Each structure stands twice: as C-alpha cells, then as structure tokens.
Amino acid sequence: MKSLHCPSCGTSFVRVTSNEGMVEKALNHIRMFPFRCQLCTNRFRAFYLSARQSTQAFDRRQFKRLATAMDAQVIDSKLLPFTNRITDISMGGCAILAGGLAKGAFVELVLKSSIAxxxxxxxxxxxxxxxxxxxGIQFLEFRPDEQRRLSQVVLGLLVGQSGHSNTYS
Structure with a gap:
C-alpha cells in the first residue's frame, strides 16, 4: 500500500488519532481510520490496512511530541514574564521547564527558534x-502566520528524526 499523505498539505507526516464517536469506531471495522496531519493539523479519514497496529491507545495526544531545546518567554498576567527551556513540542502544545504555573492557567508564549x-x-x-x-501546555490560539512558522519548526524536527518510516504512530 502506498504511504498516506495529508489531503490538505500533501505531507506524509500523519498520525493515527483517536476516534470521535460511534461512526468512526464502526468505520474501523472496514479499515477506515482517523488521521491527523502533524504540520497543518488537518484531521481526515483514510483506508489503511495496518493502522490498528500503529495506534497509540496509550497516548491520547493527536500530535507527536518532538524533543527539542528552545527557549520560550512565558507571559502570565499574575507573574512577571520569564524565559525557560522547552523540552518537547508539537503543533498542539509543548512541555516547558517551569514552576509556579497553576493547572488551568492561561498564558502567552513567545518561542525563540533558530529554525523559524x-x-x-x-x-x-x-x-x-x-x-x-x-x-504541559496546550496551544489554543495563534495567527496563521505564527502557525506556519511553528509548522516549519515541527517539520525540521520530524525530518531530523531517524524514525520517519513509522510516521503513522
């Protein structure tokens, strides 16, 4: 079977994602699975014979976290802005070495990447x-040009990984 590509942007960096509802669960029986593009964030369904063996049932994330080491300034209305290191990142969020932030807090981030x-x-x-x-921080809102620059960073990290052959997990 030929490799899957995102119908929106054409990249092969796609990942099986969790089912949303009974219809998608039923479609799994005929080998149609939901996928998420790791760059443009498009969600789509596609026929794939071995997708069930590649699923990440233990990992609910729709985006693969990629190891990195870049700085980010964290801006919180209750704290003074501070800069810390991001340890992993995806189009959906990141992990940052930080303390003093409460679960559920809303923040603004300024990522400093040499790739973008x-x-x-x-x-x-x-x-x-x-x-x-x-x-762990989930990205909720950013402008399209910022999303494009973030996808360049993610693409650079994906290409740099040796495990590109296992893109669907």
Missing part, C-alpha cells in the same frame, strides 16, 4: 499538566 528565523507568538495557551520540573 523569527519568534513565534502563541497568543493563548493553557497549562494542562503540572509536574515537579515541568508543565
């Missing part, structure tokens, strides 16, 4: 998990 060439401003993000050394 410019800063990437995430206008609205939410702290989803708090661990002793880091917090």
């Amino acid at each position: 060439g410019e800063e990437i401003r995430i206008e609205t993000a939410m702290v989803c998990s708090v661990r002793p050394e880091s917090v």
Whole structure:
C-alpha cells in the first residue's frame, strides 16, 4: 500500500488519532481510520490496512511530541514574564521547564527558534499538566502566520528524526 499523505498539505507526516464517536469506531471495522496531519493539523479519514497496529491507545495526544531545546518567554498576567527551556513540542502544545504555573492557567508564549528565523507568538495557551520540573501546555490560539512558522519548526524536527518510516504512530 502506498504511504498516506495529508489531503490538505500533501505531507506524509500523519498520525493515527483517536476516534470521535460511534461512526468512526464502526468505520474501523472496514479499515477506515482517523488521521491527523502533524504540520497543518488537518484531521481526515483514510483506508489503511495496518493502522490498528500503529495506534497509540496509550497516548491520547493527536500530535507527536518532538524533543527539542528552545527557549520560550512565558507571559502570565499574575507573574512577571520569564524565559525557560522547552523540552518537547508539537503543533498542539509543548512541555516547558517551569514552576509556579497553576493547572488551568492561561498564558502567552513567545518561542525563540533558530529554525523559524523569527519568534513565534502563541497568543493563548493553557497549562494542562503540572509536574515537579515541568508543565504541559496546550496551544489554543495563534495567527496563521505564527502557525506556519511553528509548522516549519515541527517539520525540521520530524525530518531530523531517524524514525520517519513509522510516521503513522
């Protein structure tokens, strides 16, 4: 079977994602699975014979987290702005080495990446998990040009990985 590509942007960096509703669960029986593009965030369904073996039932994320080491300025209305290191990133969120942020807090992030060439401003993000050394942040709102620059960063990290042959997981 030929490899899957996103129908929106044409990339092969797609990932099986979780079912949304009974219809998608039923479609799994005829080998039609939901996928999420890791760059343009498009969600689509496609026939794929071995998708069920590649699913990440243990991982509810729709986007694969990619290891990185870039700085980000965190802007919170209750704290002074501070800069810390991002340890992993995707189109949907990141993990940042930080303390003092509460779960559910809304923040603004300014990512400093050498790949994108410019800063990437995430206008609205939410702290989803708090661990002793880091917090998990979900990206909620950013402009299309910022999303394009973030996808360049993610593409660079995806291409840099040796495991590109297992794109569907």
